[in-house]
Amino acid sequence: MTSDPRSIWLDSLARRAGFEDTQDFARAFELREYRLAQLYRAAAKELCESVDEITTLPKELRSAITSRGVRLSSIEPVTIQRSRDRHTTKGLFRCGDGKEVEAVLMEHRGDRTTICISSQAGCAFACAFCSTGQAGFGRNLSAVEIFDQARYFAREARAKGKRVTNVVFMGMGEPFHNYDAVMDAVALLNDPQGFGLGQRHITISTVGLVDRIDQFAEEGVQVNLAISLHAPNDTLRSSFMPVNRRYSLEELMAACERYVSRTHRKVFFEYVMLAGINDSDKCARELAALMRGNIYHVNLIPYNTTPDAPYTGSSDERIWDFAEILDKAGVPVTVRHNMGRDIAAACGQLRVETQAKAHT
């Protein structure tokens, strides 16, 4: 990665405030280098919400900046919903141009706290079972719009005395379809001078864009890669994941093998369990055959029904039987624990249409 996270963040702040770039912004407020560093640190590390909170800046400077309409965050929370058990919080955020995206905070038992963030408003890949996929594509988010979702929930977590341990790109959108911004967002999340989250605690989930997997393998980062596989053969995969008509399973698996030999990192495969579609014993055996060697890990995802997709989830019993076949074949397998179903904050339930409800 080449981009410096601090300049990515400062340039975005300057542009949002109507300046050409950081220099232009710094000139307008006569800000020296250390002031710029204080601004970045306040947002990225100290997670300040507004300029007013930055007590390291003189009061006059704070009000000068605020009066010019400079906002520390590129997104504004519209609605925040908590699940009944209070372990899951879903946020709907509005970008500067009115586009809305969702992110989720999950407080697992134990010490794990995960933030799930969106990389695009909508999604262009139209997976038949996914709510976002059915809603269509809006636009790419900027690196800072992605980062600010994590910043918002890291602040929430901190207020409860918790530390964010993981960030996953499993919200709305296809991260590898917005590659550069996602890599910049990773740099922002990872910056030791800023947000400071270790790369191994970040996971990018992709529908399986082969060229981008190859590019990602060359980044020299320790970020985890997850592939949304969901089917063990081309006929089945193409029937509900249009992307498979562009990149066959063979091409996808070959890219994963190249990735593993280049990075020496495991690949995680997500497999959403759709009743009567991809959950047979035969599918499990086919999947096991695809997962050669000890370089892959399968994560079975209980399906969350969405109003706009004609699927139902496999029963728990079916999921565990399926898992057992994989396990017996020597494939590392886990079953994802479901969170936030009652507030439609679970996997694949994030959708732009919530806007309508949120506004009333």
Ligand code: SAH
């Ligand atoms: N575009 C990325 C991120 C998508 S969301 C990708 O395809 O990986 C993260 C995961 O949730 C993906 O594996 C996606 O297929 C899955 N998913 C989508 N809708 C779902 C639903 N209704 N229930 C469970 N998982 C779902």
